[in-house]
Amino acid sequence: MNAVDNNNMQAEEMSLGLLLDALSGNKDAPLVFHYEGRPVKPGYHITEVKAGQFSALDCGANPEAWNEIFSQLWDIEEGGRTHMPAGKFHAIVLKVSEHAQLDASAKLTFEVSDGVRPMQLYSAAMPVLRGGAVHVALSPRPASCKPRDRWLAEESRKAAACCGPSVAGSACCA
Template identity: 65%
Template sequence: MLSSDNHKIDAALPMAPSDLTIGDLLGALAEHGDKPLVFVYDGRPVKPGYHVTEVKAGEFSALDCEANPESWSEIFIQLWDVDEGGPVHMLAGKFAAIIRKVADHVALDQSAKLTFEISDGVRPMELHRAAQPSIVGGVIEVELTPRPASCKPRDRWLKEQKATSQPCCGASRCC
């Protein structure tokens, strides 16, 4: 659920932008269908006439750089950042209706990784991940940040290190 001005979705644990799923996004928008939905990338909002030009769902299988098998589901939402739709941004309800219509024809795993493809029709398409939506001045904003490359074995190792490390002052003695 969204909270008021400049606040993120209420959650027990904060999510990294790469963790946002289509289910998370649609759930956050559910009670705010009458509010404009504005995606922000490269430090600026999309133009009011942006279009959702394509929604794709994929199942991927791969080997990482240490030959570990990997598999995941991913949903790609393609945004065309143009000024052709009028003076206001698309309403959250219309965006949700587009996704529901796609779901009538394409199986959308609600827990799938969510990636946005965005272009103005001139610049090459860029891949972005989405942060949790927030309400800013009566508008729902979703910050999109470039999706970086990563090394999955390194990411797993870092996660393990963080999970096994003890806080210095959490024990009876400090370091």
């Protein structure tokens, strides 16, 4: 039985390697994550970076397998601190990679809590340099039905192929 490889991420998902590449040119710039309509507090900590390899059955009884990296943000206020530089985040990830095998192409998930509310899962958007800081928007990561997601992606691909530029003599879908 072959597992579906979910390492082919959705367009709105970010890999660890993509984030690190985007941060590498701005190592001295403050790194500001945004979630629930606001930035993290300047005293935030990266409390954990962990790698996971998962095997599962989806709701259609299809075997699934994927790698995922989790970065835990503790959104706290801590006396007089500023947002950590992008280079410090980069260094933390490199330190973790000395002890745990981190797949740079793995899906990146952020776990965020203020230490009071339960941890929530977020996906990261592409970083944006604005006002001298690197901003990363985090979006809540909803549950999904993987068979349905694959079917929708295939239907979208078919529609794009059918309704794209026509080749001489070919008919487009009706």
